[in-house]
Amino acid sequence: MLKEVIATRFITPLREGGSLPGLVEADDLAAYVLKFTGAGQGRKTLVAEVVCGELARRLGLRVPRLVTVELDSVLGLGEPDQQVQDLLRSSGGTNLGMDFLSGALGFDPLAFPVDRAEAGRIVWFDALINNVDRSWRNPNLLMHRGDLWLIDHGATMIWHHNWPSAEASAARPYDASDHALARFRPDIAAAA
Ligand SMILES: Nc1ncnc2c1ncn2[C@@H]1O[C@H](COP(=O)(O)OP(=O)(O)OP(=O)(O)O)[C@@H](O)[C@H]1O
Numbered sequence: 001m002l003k004e005v006i007a008t009r010f011i012t013p014l015r016e017g018g019s020l021p022g023l024v025e026a027d028d029l030a031a032y033v034l035k036f037t038g039a040g041q042g043r044k045t046l047v048a049e050v051v052c053g054e055l056a057r058r059l060g061l062r063v064p065r066l067v068t069v070e071l072d073s074v075l076g077l078g079e080p081d082q083q084v085q086d087l088l089r090s091s092g093g094t095n096l097g098m099d100f101l102s103g104a105l106g107f108d109p110l111a112f113p114v115d116r117a118e119a120g121r122i123v124w125f126d127a128l129i130n131n132v133d134r135s136w137r138n139p140n141l142l143m144h145r146g147d148l149w150l151i152d153h154g155a156t157m158i159w160h161h162n163w164p165s166a167e168a169s170a171a172r173p174y175d176a177s178d179h180a181l182a183r184f185r186p187d188i189a190a191a192a
Pocket residue numbers: 014016017018019020021033064098099100101102104106133138140142151152154
């Protein structure tokens with residue numbers, strides 16, 4: 001069960017994300033990154049975020065805590081940006097939230113070292129969940145207080161958009177050639 005919070009204030013859109021996630025404050029006074037149910041990517045990407053995010057956590061990888069955020073679409077009325085206003089208005093009800101890691105930096109493979117064991121665990125996990133969104137172009141990894149954190153598991157379990165393809169997809173080797181951690185010689189065997 002995810003903790004449930006109620007959004008009390010829309011702070012700002014996070015422009016880096018393709019789905020235009022937002023930053024909200026909730027009734028517990030904490031700040032959360034909000035992934036809108038009304039976003040074009042659809043609800044299934046949020047299902048993948050929950051399943052794979054919690055799986056990663058149980059495997060000992062760092063993932064910001066996930067919560068459900070109740071959103072009153074009235075919060076969108078004061079939002080000047082039409083696109084953001086539309087998202088807020090179409091996402092009334094339950095949305096996905098995640099702890100906002102304040103001060104986190106986007107991971108850059110040229111700027112931060114990662115040891116072979118940790119790189120191996122993350123690449124192994126991405127192969128398991130069929131993650132197509134951890135390339136060096138868009139790592140979806142954050143550096144927070146010296147630790148590596150995993151975010152954005154929306155583009156995983158691609159087969160759940162097309163179940164008849166699931167078996168063939170599971171049998172196909174994972175292509176990690178442009179994975180953000182490929183250059184750290186990930187120790188996949190140790191991770192497995
Ligand atoms: N928990 C968090 N704490 C701090 N910043 C975050 C957090 N989650 C996301 N961000 C910031 O917001 C950006 C977009 O988030 P995310 O990648 O989850 O969104 P998206 O719309 O799925 O993106 P994409 O363009 O990769 O599909 C991240 O690159 C990061 O800069």
